[in-house]
Amino acid sequence: MSSILELMPSVYAGASLALLAVMGSTLVRAILGPTAFDRVMAVNMFGTKTVLLLSLLGFLSGRPDFLDIALVYALVNFLSTIAVLRFFEGRPQVVKQCSTTDVDLDVNHDADPDASGPTTAMEE
Amino acid sequence: MNHLAAIQVIIPLLCAPLCMLLRWRTGAWLIATLATWATFGVSLVLARTVILNGAITYDMGGWPAPWGISYHVDILSAFVVLIVSGVAALTLAFAYKSVQREIRPESLRAFYALLLICLAGLLGIALTGDAFNIYVFLEISSLSAYALIGMGQRRRALRAAFQYLIMGTIGATFILIGIGLLYSLTGTLNIQDLASRVEMIPTSTYGNHTLITAFAFLTVGLSLKLALFPLHLWLPNAYTYAPSVVTIFLAATATKVAVYMLLRFSFCILGQRFVFEQLTLGNILLLPSLAAILVASLVAIFQYDIKRMLAYSSIAQIGYMTLGISLNSHAGLSAGILHMFNHALMKGALFMVMGAVAYRTGSVYLSDFRGLGRRMPWTMAAFVFGGLSLMGVPLTAGFISKWILLQATLEAGWWPVTAIILLGSLLAVIYIWRVVETAYFNPRHEIEHGTEEAPLSMLLPMWVLIGANIYFGIDTSIPLHMAERAATILMSGGTL
Amino acid sequence: MNIGAHYNYWVAIFLMMTGFYVVITHGNLIKKLIGLNLFTTSVFILYISLAKVKGGTAPIIAPGIEVYSNPLPHVLILTAIVVGVATTAVGLALVLLIYDRYGTIEEDEIRLKDDSL
Amino acid sequence: METFLVLASTLCISMGVFLGITGAIGIFRMPNFFARLHAASVTDSGCAFMLLFGLMLQSGFTLATIKLCFILLFFLISSPTAAHALAKTALSCGAQPTSSPREER
Amino acid sequence: MELIIDITLLTFLGLTALAINRIDKLFCIIMLSGIYSLLCASLFVSMDAVDVAFTEAAVGTGIATVLLLSTIGATDTQQRSAPQRPLFALLVVCATGAILVYGTMDMPAFGDPDAPIHHHVAPRYLEMSQQEVGSDNIVTSILSSYRGFDTLGETVVIFTAGLSVVGLIGFRGMQKFGDRQRAAGITQDDMGKHLVLRIVIKMFIPLILLFALYVQFHGDFGPGGGFQAGVIFASGFIFYTLMFGLDAAMRVVSPRTLSYIAALGVLTYGGVGITTLLMGGNFLDYNVLRPDPLQGQHLGIFLIELGVGTTVFSIMVLIFFAFSSRKGLRQ
Structure with a gap:
């Protein structure tokens, strides 16, 4: 019977390695991401993967009562996403400044802050 | 009454939040002044007990030394605490009128609270016997200093505060790295325990590299805080554009506490034998201090803003202190420690004169001093006496420390260094004379705007400092005695 | 296993040096503060990697666990993190006011504006 | 019972990991932002749910399970909301969800 | 692995x-x-x-x-x-x-394992802290009892940061934000359009504050303590400000009251120290607070964690208010 339970740590180890790989790819997306929103999405995804990694590490090291930290990570990750959205609220021209590749977004006129609605096309 | 050491830091630390709780603005000044005068009283009693029956150790939280944080107050700490709280008491007395002109009324309470916190930070550094606690209180005093400098009227104060913040934090992080490396070798943070375990490390084999790197980082971090010559770039702007009260307080205390930290780390923890024989701290410090004395005094001559001139002269005077330390002799060390005391008196008085002139004429350029000799006689007389003490003219405190320094260098046989010290005093004569000449002997001043004498609340503390300058020039027993005993303790590795 | 023995310290030093480089070279005040943050955070990594004991767990007493990591550096770093945040907050307040009074947060533009007075 | 729990949790965890990896590949393959956001957020919630559920199976009725429930609950609500808000702001700030990849301008 | x-x-x-x-x-x-x-x-x-x-x-x-x-x-x-x-x-x-x-x-x-730092001071903390201080989390027992003076310094550092922001930016600067917004005609400067987000955040804020209190009082047995609780409590307020605008948040708690709360937090911490002085022990020696030293330690740690939590919470929210009140200046 106990042999089956020995299986679990290796499952945790495999899962955490995979999660590290996913975090790596999210990190690369965060660094390369053309538009600013790509970066926000990458940070959000990075946060959720870190939470999962921590829960796995908690189980791997046999101290599962450290899950408060994982909960705080989720909370803080949500907070920083909302703060970024608040930063972009109603300021489209700021978004262009924050995108790395100076893709020539064909903006015929500079959208004044209050005008909502799509005015530009933004892609690679 | 063995709680003195704790009370000394607690009074300013807890009066600061009190200042914030009051809505009544002048109440904040009242609390601050009472707190500083009480701290000065406590420091007098503390100094007396330390002189009479040796060092006091006080365990915070009741835990014995290496486990809890313990305060170890010896002669050197009592001496520095005396300087810091004395200058603070006089600065607060001076501050009532001067701050009304320079600080926005709504941020007055925050200003006084920050000043008290800065005082508590400096006292905390001088008293504590725990290496990491020094870092915490260093950060407290520097953080409040950044904010205080940032509150200056001119927009360049913000720029100076930001530059000081960046260089100060890098310096503090270097000190943190140094403490971390020392901790990794010994496992303790208490200074005396650290000293005993550092001796046990056979520096020839294991642990030699880490110890040298820890010493290197600590020296660079401390000389950044000390504004030793190559790393002094933040000091002139910080002292020139800060409010006058902040400049008076910082110029007379912050650099002295940094010198105290250098002494405490290199003599008490790393041990005088290791630091001077193996790592030749003497030669490392000698060159920058000589450069500081010469270059800073030279640059001071060409400054138009007199506060900036005095800031450069402070860098030169710090060069004298580090020169005393680098002599690696008992006389040199006591000269360095004594100069901390005398320099605090001189610079405190001179910057108070600047505060009074700024209060009356609004700025302290050389042109503002024209004809001040007649219109502000007391203030300018105080400037003359302060200048004489800066030059090292006999019967003033400046002369005593220069005299002992000269004796120490002659005793060590470094006659070129003595020549440089005398040259430094000569340069001091030039840049002081420039101001005195414009104040007294300048012909007619075109627009005789009616600036009359500075108010009494400014003149009194100024003249108390000038009186102390002269008194300790004549009867040098108390400070010299304390400096000499402190030097003996340091030379013996702080264990006496 | 010598590399594994000191890998933590070397990466901490590399991060320290990157932060230090950012602080020295970049003129933008906010970037300087972020570089300063990098620099101080990597000192924390150095401290914490000192405290780790191979095979030890977090210093919270739990039944049936013997080997714990060293709790003292953790306490030191908790205080140092607070100091780091406080410095960043004061630095950012100064940046706000500098932008208010100078209109720019680039160091050389600020110097230009001051020298042109 | 024991083996069933182990098998179930291994299955859940591997499903979660699979979803995670698809998400990671998705954010690189998708042409524009909205497609990438879709890939990221769906797999995020899925991976989180499956992984945490797998861990819950393993830890039985202890305090850890309750904490895992809290995390799972928080994730199930906050992660889609964040993705929704991000998409809404992106839309209002000018990102144009192109209908098909061929219209590369 | x-x-x-x-x-x-x-x-x-x-x-x-x-x-x-x-x-x-x-x-x-x-x-x-x-x-x-x-x-x-x-x-x-x-x-x-x-x-x-x-x-x-x-x-x-x-x-x-x-x-x-x-x-x-x-x-x-x-x-x-x-x-x-x-x-x-x-x-x-x-x-x-x-x-x-x-x-x-x-x-x-x-x-x-046989590095010098694991054999000199640390072993005593690991072995004795349960008998002497009575908290499972050794880090909290060192933080609040053995090296309690460091934590007082830490609280004062946070208080200094808040004071400098108040001194540099000032309360009136924050109040002026309201009428600057009204002058610019922006009546609703918040994320009004995000209906879904508004409901979710309204649901979450009480839970976040509850979680912060859990972290505050759970400091003895698991990770957590005054400082972390203060930050999470402040993040609850920051959520509210992000969602419902700075004006609404300032009506909930004005910056001036926040500075009073911060001052009270530091005074609570210092007050515990002074009461231990008056009751005969050294500064911050909690054993004298109660007849039984272990209870004294618990009471002392509880009070100072409360002081740290209040100070950190009010200063973090105060700094956030000061920074977000500068938002309208650029246009």
Whole structure:
């Protein structure tokens, strides 16, 4: 019977390695991401993967009562996403400044802050 | 009454939040002044007990030394605490009128609270016997200093505060790295325990590299805080554009506490034998201090803003202190420690004169001093006496420390260094004379705007400092005695 | 296993040096503060990697666990993190006011504006 | 019972990991932002749910399970909301969800 | 296994640090510094520093990112100047790095159990702290009892940061934000359009505050304590401000009251110290608070954690109010 339970740590180890790989790819997306929103999405995804990694590490090291930290990570990750959205609220021209590749977004006129609605096309 | 050491830091630390709780603005000044005068009283009693029956150790939280944080107050700490709280008491007395002109009324309470916190930070550094606690209180005093400098009227104060913040934090992080490396070798943070375990490390084999790197980082971090010559770039702007009260307080205390930290780390923890024989701290410090004395005094001559001139002269005077330390002799060390005391008196008085002139004429350029000799006689007389003490003219405190320094260098046989010290005093004569000449002997001043004498609340503390300058020039027993005993303790590795 | 023995310290030093480089070279005040943050955070990594004991767990007493990591550096770093945040907050307040009074947060533009007075 | 729990949790965890990896590949393959956001957020919630559920199976009725429930609950609500808000702001700030990849301008 | 996780996390950190150095868009750097703190925090967890990971995540990713964002919201998001004197800087940096690497050559290997630091002061904390201080979490017992004076210094540092922001920016600067908004005709400066977000956040804020209280009082047995609780409590308020606008938030608690709460927090901490003085023990010696020393320790730790929590909460919210009140200045 106990042999089956020995299986679990290796499952945790495999899962955490995979999660590290996913975090790596999210990190690369965060660094390369053309538009600013790509970066926000990458940070959000990075946060959720870190939470999962921590829960796995908690189980791997046999101290599962450290899950408060994982909960705080989720909370803080949500907070920083909302703060970024608040930063972009109603300021489209700021978004262009924050995108790395100076893709020539064909903006015929500079959208004044209050005008909502799509005015530009933004892609690679 | 063995709680003195704790009370000394607690009074300013807890009066600061009190200042914030009051809505009544002048109440904040009242609390601050009472707190500083009480701290000065406590420091007098503390100094007396330390002189009479040796060092006091006080365990915070009741835990014995290496486990809890313990305060170890010896002669050197009592001496520095005396300087810091004395200058603070006089600065607060001076501050009532001067701050009304320079600080926005709504941020007055925050200003006084920050000043008290800065005082508590400096006292905390001088008293504590725990290496990491020094870092915490260093950060407290520097953080409040950044904010205080940032509150200056001119927009360049913000720029100076930001530059000081960046260089100060890098310096503090270097000190943190140094403490971390020392901790990794010994496992303790208490200074005396650290000293005993550092001796046990056979520096020839294991642990030699880490110890040298820890010493290197600590020296660079401390000389950044000390504004030793190559790393002094933040000091002139910080002292020139800060409010006058902040400049008076910082110029007379912050650099002295940094010198105290250098002494405490290199003599008490790393041990005088290791630091001077193996790592030749003497030669490392000698060159920058000589450069500081010469270059800073030279640059001071060409400054138009007199506060900036005095800031450069402070860098030169710090060069004298580090020169005393680098002599690696008992006389040199006591000269360095004594100069901390005398320099605090001189610079405190001179910057108070600047505060009074700024209060009356609004700025302290050389042109503002024209004809001040007649219109502000007391203030300018105080400037003359302060200048004489800066030059090292006999019967003033400046002369005593220069005299002992000269004796120490002659005793060590470094006659070129003595020549440089005398040259430094000569340069001091030039840049002081420039101001005195414009104040007294300048012909007619075109627009005789009616600036009359500075108010009494400014003149009194100024003249108390000038009186102390002269008194300790004549009867040098108390400070010299304390400096000499402190030097003996340091030379013996702080264990006496 | 010598590399594994000191890998933590070397990466901490590399991060320290990157932060230090950012602080020295970049003129933008906010970037300087972020570089300063990098620099101080990597000192924390150095401290914490000192405290780790191979095979030890977090210093919270739990039944049936013997080997714990060293709790003292953790306490030191908790205080140092607070100091780091406080410095960043004061630095950012100064940046706000500098932008208010100078209109720019680039160091050389600020110097230009001051020298042109 | 024991083996069933182990098998179930291994299955859940591997499903979660699979979803995670698809998400990671998705954010690189998708042409524009909205497609990438879709890939990221769906797999995020899925991976989180499956992984945490797998861990819950393993830890039985202890305090850890309750904490895992809290995390799972928080994730199930906050992660889609964040993705929704991000998409809404992106839309209002000018990102144009192109209908098909061929219209590369 | 742990070594592989450590090494991957460290390489990620290196990658992020290099990216921060290279990219010149401020917004991207702030996002990357958020990731940097998250990576640091997970590295701390894998190195068994649980409380430190808690604080680093709550502060580094939460508060620092939010403050940086509101700063570049009020200033500008463009970094214009090219790096100056890179060669000289590279030289200085490599020199310092070389000295440091030279210094670490003699340090004990990573995780080496018989390093000096594990045998001198730390063993007493691990063995005796349960009898003497009575809390399972050794870090909390050192933080609040053995080295309680350090934590008083830490609280004063946070209080100084709040004071400097109040001194530099000032309460009137924050109040003026309201009428500047009204003058600019922006009546509803909040994320009104996000209906879904508004409901979710309204649902979450009470839970977040409850979780903060749990962290505050759970400090003895698990990771947590006054400082972390204060930051989470403040993040609840920051959520509210982000969602419902600064005006509404300032009506909930005005900056002036926040500075009073902060002052009271520091005074609670100092007050506990002074009562121990008056009751005959040394400063901050909790054994004298109650007849039974262990209860005294519990009471003392409870009170000072409360003081730290209140100070940190009010100062963090105060700084956030001050920074977001500068938002309208740029237009």
